[in-house]
Amino acid sequence: QSVLTQPPSVSGAPGQRVTISCTGSSSNIGAGYDVHWYQQLPGTAPKLLIYGNSNRPSGVPDRFSGSKSGTSASLAITGLQAEDEADYYCQSYDSSLRGVFGGGTKLTVL
Amino acid sequence: EVQLVESGGGLVQPGGSLRLSCAASGFTFSSYSMNWVRQAPGKGLEWVSYISSSSSTIYYADSVKGRFTISRDNAKNSLYLQMNSLRAEDTAVYYCARDLSPMDVWGKGTTVTVSS
Numbered sequence: 001q002s003v004l005t006q007p008p009s010v011s012g013a014p015g016q017r018v019t020i021s022c023t024g025s026s027s028n029i030g031a032g033y034d035v036h037w038y039q040q041l042p043g044t045a046p047k048l049l050i051y052g053n054s055n056r057p058s059g060v061p062d063r064f065s066g067s068k069s070g071t072s073a074s075l076a077i078t079g080l081q082a083e084d085e086a087d088y089y090c091q092s093y094d095s096s097l098r099g100v101f102g103g104g105t106k107l108t109v110l
Numbered sequence: 111e112v113q114l115v116e117s118g119g120g121l122v123q124p125g126g127s128l129r130l131s132c133a134a135s136g137f138t139f140s141s142y143s144m145n146w147v148r149q150a151p152g153k154g155l156e157w158v159s160y161i162s163s164s165s166s167t168i169y170y171a172d173s174v175k176g177r178f179t180i181s182r183d184n185a186k187n188s189l190y191l192q193m194n195s196l197r198a199e200d201t202a203v204y205y206c207a208r209d210l211s212p213m214d215v216w217g218k219g220t221t222v223t224v225s226s
Contacts, residue, residue, distance in 0.1 A: 002154065036212035038155075045205055045219055046147075046155060051212040089155050093211055098169040099145060099157030 003028065004090050004102035011108040012080045020075045020105045022090030028100055030071035033093040037066055037075045040087045040104075049088070050075060077107070085109045112136040112215050114206050119220030126196050126224070132189040132206030132217060140184035142209055143167075146191050148202035149219075156202075159191065160210055174200075196224045 005023040012018040022035060029035055037050040048057055050066035053073060065076045073092075077084055090102040118130040132144070146158040159180040160169040168180055179192040189206050201224050207213035 034211055038213075040155075045216045046207075046213075047216065048212055048214050051214065057214070087154075091155075091157075091212065097171070098160060099147075099171075099210055099213075101147075101155045101157060104154035 002103035003094060003097055003100040004092060006088075006090060006102035006105045008103070009106045009108065011110055012077075013110045014080055014082065016080050017076065017078045018080060018107065019077075020088050020090075020107070022073045022075070022102050024071050024073075024092060024094075024100075026071065027096055028071075028092045028094040029068065029073060031095060035066065035068050035073035036091045037064075038089045038091065040089065042086070046089065080109055082109050112208075114208065114215055114217035116204060116206050116217045116220035119204065119222045121223045121225065122196055123226050124197060124224055127192070127194045128196065128222060130191040130193065130204055130206075130220060130222070132191075134187045134189065134208075137208075137215075139182075139187040140164075144182060144189045145207045145210055145213060146180060146189075147205045147207050147213070147216075148200075148222075149205070150199070150202040153202075158204070161189070193222070196222075198224050200224050 038046040039049045040046045053068040054066045094100045113135045115133045143162045161180045177195045181190045203219040205219045208215040
């Protein structure tokens with residue numbers, strides 16, 4: 001059972017918009033700690049996708065965006081492409097547990 | 111190029127020990143905190159341990175506390191994870207990752223299999 005809760009799977013057709021939620025608690029996201037998102041393509045290491053709730057590292061397309069409110073955060077992907085098919089993880093800091101991840105969400109592009 | 115390369119994984123019997131290494135290059139290693147993160151087969155990411163840039167602050171996940179020891183050698187640009195009393199549930203790909211919030215650089219991982 002992960003400290004941060006994500007839906008196990010989401011799907012969408014090419015060109016559509018999908019969102020992935022990440023729900024925490026008052027000891028992590030709700031305490032004001034930043035949320036970060038990682039993309040893990042099949043067979044590869046995770047890659048930083050969104051940091052500090054809504055910032056994109058250099059090279060990440062603006063189709064990816066993040067937001068945070070209260071004890072939750074969301075990752076939105078617009079203009080869905082086949083190469084976006086991957087696992088997505090949210091991550092934050094917890095005052096007791098330190099580094100915490102969501103359970104991961106598998107994105108399927110139909 | 112900023113790079114992290116893990117090594118030291120392998121097959122070990124339950125109760126055994128293993129030492130993982132992570133070699134850093136392309137950045138000032140001594141200025142950054144580091145982490146170990148693992149991923150069991152078919153499962154999600156699990157944060158394992160954190161060490162600050164000067165080694166003054168160390169954290170462990172409850173699942174490895176008392177069995178694993180994180181350390182670093184800034185002169186050798188290297189991070190380590192000493193793993194003792196290994197269990198089947200420690201089987202995973204182990205990644206080293208730079209910094210904590212966020213983990214902005216990741217290695218490709220090294221595989222640890224605990225089995226008799």
